[in-house]
């Protein structure tokens with residue numbers, strides 16, 4: 001357990017990105033650029049132990065998967081889709097009316113969507129990305145997801161069918177990001193890559209950014225839970241375990257002014273961890289990346305939460321709502337005991353693709369608006385030009401840019 005000060009000291013010197021991986025990710029990207037599909041076949045064998053015959057999964061297989069999954073799974077996927085669609089429509093940028101100065105909104109043309117599948121096939125990620133692209137009006141959606149020994153999970157394929165994905169390729173990791181960024185013989189180059197993934201995926205996205213757009217660095221999962229004497233220790237314990245089970249790199253933070261509650265919750269975690277099917281992952285994650293922080297006041301609690309800028313911030317105190325205005329960094333806020341993080345993972349409506357590693361200081365969670373771009377439109381009347389030109393002419397002189405000056409000056413003269 002840390003005090004606020006010791007935690008701040010540790011946090012200031014800590015860097016969770018494993019930079020030693022950067023070289024190997026860089027060389028994977030180069031190899032895909034040079035050798036295209038062949039590199040993808042080779043890396044699937046090397047990293048996923050699978051000899052692929054084909055990269056693309058045909059649309060007939062998606063339809064077949066949709067028909068073959070259980071009714072309750074199909075209904076749950078449809079329900080989640082409906083909730084996501086409803087929320088994303090409500091926050092979509094609205095096109096302003098044309099005037100002399102305005103912004104024109106356009107959907108992106110082609111986007112690549114990474115659906116993780118290394119240690120768990122994240123079927124919900126298909127919905128938490130593609131539905132947003134569809135609401136935005138994106139022309140073409142392409143899903144990549146790691147290959148599996150028995151083929152990509154039927155649920156993932158069925159979800160792709162439900163949201164009308166145009167192409168699905170069974171390829172994962174940094175090699176999939178490189179293929180989307182630069183294109184191969186089979187996989188077309190996209191305009192933007194979105195979706196979460198492990199360290200390899202996150203680093204690859206960082207490296208290809210600029211040649212292609214990315215959403216954010218949505219790396220290994222994180223949760224910050226704030227508790228007080230009234231919090232349910234068993235419920236909070238499950239919330240911590242739920243994020244820890246994603247990855248050995250997943251980070252969990254538990255923060256309170258109440259030391260006894262911190263101890264009570266961690267005792268619950270210890271009690272429950274042994275029976276978890278993903279015990280091996282959870283125990284490694286907790287051992288290396290769990291922080292319990294004992295704060296002296298609510299002010300300190302808020303400071304620590306804002307310093308972490310975590311992916312998920314779960315406030316399970318009596319005065320939970322009062323934190324909404326105080327937490328200024330964080331991917332998504334979960335307020336009160338009945339807004340557990342896992343409800344956001346699956347069905348609430350906001351996307352579960354969220355910035356990690358402190359990126360919530362400057363990035364947002366994925367939304368429909370990430371699939372839109374705007375350009376400003378300048379369409380001036382002669383009278384507005386005449387009004388603005390003298391200041392422009394003066395600034396052009398200041399910058400000693402004669403042609404800029406002339407472009408304004410002679411027009412102004414002609415309109416007199």
Ligand SMILES: NC(=O)c1ccc[n+]([C@@H]2O[C@H](COP(=O)([O-])OP(=O)(O)OC[C@H]3O[C@@H](n4cnc5c(N)ncnc54)[C@H](O)[C@@H]3O)[C@@H](O)[C@H]2O)c1
Pocket residue numbers: 047048115116117118119120122125146147171172173174196197198199200201217218219220221246247249250311352353354355356
């Ligand atoms: N931030 C978010 O929004 C968010 C949302 C969902 C999931 N996640 C995170 O996504 C991640 C999913 O990770 P995952 O591993 O299960 O699946 P993944 O699909 O992200 O990664 C699997 C791929 O990693 C590559 N890989 C594995 N070992 C490698 C090595 N040694 N060298 C090069 N490449 C290698 C392989 O190609 C494999 O296909 C977790 O960290 C989870 O926490 C984050």
Ligand SMILES: N[C@H](CO)Cc1c[nH]c[nH+]1
Pocket residue numbers: 122124125220221222243246311345352353
């Ligand atoms: N908690 C993850 C984001 O960090 C998203 C997810 C998908 N499925 C389950 N969980």
Ligand SMILES: [Zn+2]
Pocket residue numbers: 221242243246342345
């Ligand atoms: Zn989760």
